[in-house]
Amino acid sequence: MKGGCWCRILWPLLGAYLACAAVVGYKPVIIVHGLFDSSRTFGKLSTFIRQSHPGTEVFVFDVFDNGASLTSMWKQVEGFKNITYPVMQNATDGVHFICFSQGGLICRGLLSIIPDHNVHTFISLAAPQAGQYGDTEYLRHFFPHFIKSKLYIVCYNTVGQELSICNYWNDPHHRDQYLKNSKYLALLNSERPHLNTSVWKANFLRINKLVLIGGPDDGVITPWQSSHFGFYNEKENTVEMEEEDLYVKDLFGLKTLNTRGDLVICAFNGVHHTEWHSNETVYRGCIEKWLT
Ligand SMILES: *[C@@H]1O[C@H](CO)[C@@H](O)[C@H](O)[C@H]1NC(C)=O
Ligand SMILES: *[C@@H]1O[C@H](CO)[C@@H](O)[C@H](O)[C@H]1NC(C)=O
Ligand SMILES: *[C@@H]1O[C@H](CO)[C@@H](O)[C@H](O)[C@H]1NC(C)=O
Ligand SMILES: *[C@@H]1O[C@H](CO)[C@@H](O)[C@H](O)[C@H]1NC(C)=O
Numbered sequence: 001m002k003g004g005c006w007c008r009i010l011w012p013l014l015g016a017y018l019a020c021a022a023v024v025g026y027k028p029v030i031i032v033h034g035l036f037d038s039s040r041t042f043g044k045l046s047t048f049i050r051q052s053h054p055g056t057e058v059f060v061f062d063v064f065d066n067g068a069s070l071t072s073m074w075k076q077v078e079g080f081k082n083i084t085y086p087v088m089q090n091a092t093d094g095v096h097f098i099c100f101s102q103g104g105l106i107c108r109g110l111l112s113i114i115p116d117h118n119v120h121t122f123i124s125l126a127a128p129q130a131g132q133y134g135d136t137e138y139l140r141h142f143f144p145h146f147i148k149s150k151l152y153i154v155c156y157n158t159v160g161q162e163l164s165i166c167n168y169w170n171d172p173h174h175r176d177q178y179l180k181n182s183k184y185l186a187l188l189n190s191e192r193p194h195l196n197t198s199v200w201k202a203n204f205l206r207i208n209k210l211v212l213i214g215g216p217d218d219g220v221i222t223p224w225q226s227s228h229f230g231f232y233n234e235k236e237n238t239v240e241m242e243e244e245d246l247y248v249k250d251l252f253g254l255k256t257l258n259t260r261g262d263l264v265i266c267a268f269n270g271v272h273h274t275e276w277h278s279n280e281t282v283y284r285g286c287i288e289k290w291l292t
Helices: 002-024 039-052 066-070 073-090 102-113 137-142 148-155 175-181 197-204 224-228 254-259 273-278 280-286
Strands: 029-032 058-060 095-100 119-125 209-214 263-267
Touching: 029 039, 029 073, 029 102, 039 058, 039 095, 039 273, 039 280, 073 102, 095 102, 095 273, 102 119, 102 197, 148 175, 209 224, 209 280, 254 263, 263 280
Parallel strands: 029 058, 029 095, 095 119, 119 209, 209 263
Antiparallel strands: none
């Protein structure tokens, strides 16, 4: 009978302990993949998270994997919304986003259109936030016969805009066409004003922290400063975020975030594009501390 007695004492204690752990536990982390990749890319990152923050639920969804990642950005936003929104609704204390490469732009779409999202920290990992203008190996794989100076011909029309890459292709020599034809980035950045501009801005500003990670040895994001919202001017000189129109005019809330003290920018040398999510120095230096 002694055993039964112990049980009656221990069970309530254990129950209280477990309830406590659930309350003070880490927020779930949702990882969104990029162009031509899938959940398999994030094994190491998931392990880093589970080791440093035991008990964290990590979600990496296999939608729009590999070739399907060329699907237009709005379609992908819709699909990722379908799958991530239930996770948000389940997480009373909110969730974190880690969004890699093209995924960083998908996440901005989600944060703009979901009025009651509860994303606490949005970590943008090597994402072309201000657009892409470089014919790196990723592009040559798909457009072997096009050079970057000519890709605007493919991209800046209705047919081209069916491709994700074209949705954020930002040719500094054809800015008027970008502004006129981009169905995604120009709207997300409110560089082409639209009816939902102020609503999207308010939605985006629900995040508590924006963490921008990138670096000069990326090799894919071009210019690499796009991962920090810098971009080329018409002479292909790089303009830093603080001098960009979208920042100065606070078109979608970036300046507000910075003024609030909620914008963190991290740069690392020696990290190629395909290594960002697997590099422990990057994880320890600029990801781990935000995932509480
Ligand atoms: C998202 O969910 C809606 C409603 O269930 C569905 O009609 C739509 O096809 C889904 N879209 C994607 C891209 O999964
Ligand atoms: C939401 O929580 C319930 C109960 O814990 C669980 O069964 C369900 O799978 C969760 N849904 C998602 C999308 O995480
Ligand atoms: C844009 O605004 C219209 C009118 O206010 C609204 O019906 C629609 O749902 C909004 N769309 C998005 C994606 O926020
Ligand atoms: C990891 O990041 C560190 C710090 O920037 C860098 O020196 C190193 O080259 C990186 N390693 C890989 C394999 O990317």
